[in-house]
Amino acid sequence: MTEAWWLSLGFLGIGVLIGFLAQRARMCFVAGFRDYLLVRDTELLLGLFSFLATVWLATSLAYALGLLRQGMPEYGELEVRTSVAGQAWSRVRLANLRDLRLLGTAEQAVPLASLANRFLYASLAGGWLIGLVSVLAGGCVLRQHVLAVQGSRGAWLYLAGFYAAVPLYYLLLARLLTWVYQ
């Protein structure tokens, strides 16, 4: 078996394990705060915070031991970037790495700071929208996967919209945005 097979199987295995655990724990990254606000139930919120704390400790340890490579969490180098977000992010990333190889021309180098700010505001607003919509739909994406296989047809429709949004975004919305911004 080649490396690609093992890596694909690794992703599948992570998915199966998390599916098992999430079904058992009824885990949802949105319902924790919602349940706390509505009925003061802190059990799921505790799950979110323990996840956050564990990741923080584990990454600190792994960085200290040199097990993880430190990089920006979005795209690799030499990426095919077609979307506005991808372009903006690549410039932010390059600014952070002080790696000017891919930064083609001088006029691209100017809006680095403003693009970083723009991505910060996009993260804030996008996170807000994801939280709002997830509460209205009754769960985060992980929870919708679990609900779908438990027999909720609404969750299947949610997943249909979830998958359909990818070609819609790249074939329609990204081109529209690029056209608007240029």
Add this chain to the structure above:
Amino acid sequence: MKAFTITPTRARPRTLKPWLFGVIAGVLFVAAEALLGIYPPSAYAFCLACHVRDLVNTAWNALFGSALETTLIAKRALLLTSPGVLLGAFATAALYRERRRQPLERPILYFLAGLTVMTVGIVIFGCPTRIVLRAGYGEVYGIAALGGMLAGIFCGTLLLRLRNRGA
């Protein structure tokens, strides 16, 4: 406090404490990234939005010869996380007999919600899980997105309360 018309979080008592889920998942994601060498994007061991994006775009590129954007890791492997979650949760739900046919209400809202979450997820690089994961990695944009998400949940619960008061 009166009951709300939201999807019930627990039909039966849970057998795994959520805090334990958080600990296992956190260790698993970081360990998988270190051991499998999931690198070019960092903090990428688990994300339903990004992995689905990469999977769909890889399939689309293979089918139609286009060049839609994927991460570098998606050129080395298929990111089968979302089918894996469906598979694992299906096997578990079947094993513990927790599969019920539920009535379908507000189908348009569900579809639009999925559409919105994925579109926003492509723009800000993350489903709720990976937003928390990135915040745990200490990335500024992840922390900002987590803060925004908590504010959004607050507004969403306000909406739920208003709707319940009106009904």
